[in-house]
Amino acid sequence: MSAGVEVGSRVTRWRGIALLMGPALVASAAYVDPGNVATNTSAGAQFGYLLVWVIVGANLIAALLQFLSAKLGIVTGQSLPQLLRERLPAPARLAYWGQAELVAMATDLAEIVGGALALNLLFGIPLLPGALITTTVSMIVLAFGRAGFGRVVVVMLGVVFAGFIAGLLFDLPAAGDLASGLVPRLQGQESLLLAVGMLGATVMPHAIYAHSALASERHGRVETDRLPRLLAATRTDVGVALLAAGAVNLSLLLIGAGALNGMDGVSSIEGVHEAIGDTLGPVAALCFAVALLFSGLASTAVGSYAGSVIMGGLLHRQIPVLVRRLVTAIPALTILAVGADPTTALIYSQVVLSFGIPFALIPLLVLTSRRSVMGEARNKPATIVAAGAACVLIVVLNLVLLVLTFTG
Secondary structure (H helix, E strand, O other): OOOOHHHHHHHHHHHHHHOOOHHHHHHHHHOOOOOHHHHHHHHHHHHHHOHHHHHHHHHHHHHHHHHHHHHHHHOOOOHHHHHHHHHOOOHHHHHHHHHHHHHHHHHHHHHHHHHHHHHHHHHHHOOOHHHHHHHHHHHHHHHHHHHHHHHHHHHHHHHHHHHHHHHHHHHOOOOOHHHOOOOOOOOOOHHHHHHHHHHOOOOOHHHHHHHHHHHHHOOOOOOHHHHHHHHHHHHHHHHHHHHHHHHHHHHHHHHHHHHHHOOOOOOOEEEHHHHHHHHHHHHHHHOOOOOOOHHHHHHHHHHHHHHHHHHHHHHOOOHHHHHHHHHHHHHHHHHHHHOHHHHHHHHHHHHHHHHHHHHHHHHHHHHHHHHHHHHOOOOOOOHHHHHHHHHHHHHHHHHHHHHHHHHH
């Protein structure tokens, strides 16, 4: 084969893989939501580069589990909720649906509140009207249909990536400081709490449900001869998506560590925005606020999509996505209407989410390890060990987070 033909063959192969990518990019909106913004900037501001290793480790765990979710959808042609409906008795199915709905509402709370905060920072819009605007825009995004919805979310994520990475460029960290943060260590209970929050919230339950559905809808049930190529494309898709999400989260921590370290009032998103403006200038603060807005819009659209996947899969009832958008937005709108502190609401929404993590991760690991479900694509022993250890770690850390939140 000539060099030209070989190069052309490689280009064609990579072009084919690129055309199969996309679901992981949409699902990755869960990893750059306003809750992540608050946690990562606060970690950097309080402890400098100490917890860089947590973000790197969390990203590796997320990549593995998101690949398993996508693989489940590709091989079976069904989402995780659909597969569970077939295997759970009616009472257990209803109980499972109840906790999943609670998780969906908690997810929406964090993301709508984040969008409202961004509108307040950018335009001075009060929080409740800002929440209504965020809800309305996410409904418009969902109205584009499944294919259009995915494209819009990917564009929004591009804005999020550019906005938060741009903030980092105003104050680049020294290579030595960054390298020191890769050494696992902690400094007291407060750093433990932040590390647990960052690691324990690595995998949002709705991201697991959504990714399995996105992959199954995109590809359907795949013939055996096409499976290796599609799984290779999926690995690339997950790798690119989680690399981008990890870069955003790392940049937020580095901004906190470099520009905000030791400053007062940076425990809230509003305080972080003000401090960025004071230390890095108004352009950096504007980039932060714009990226925060698109973070809230993208993640809340994906969260609403996940809610429809959960109900449709577990109960076999199709409720319009726009109707579900309104229902899951009610808790967030109610909390802001009564004047609750938005940052406190964000924190407790993450606590509620922690309850739902075992219900998504354990069935994912069990189903993807069964020959009866996955055939020859079932998890290999090394994957089972790695994913099992990740699941145990995340569940234990979330239990620690719950204990520290209510007793600390």
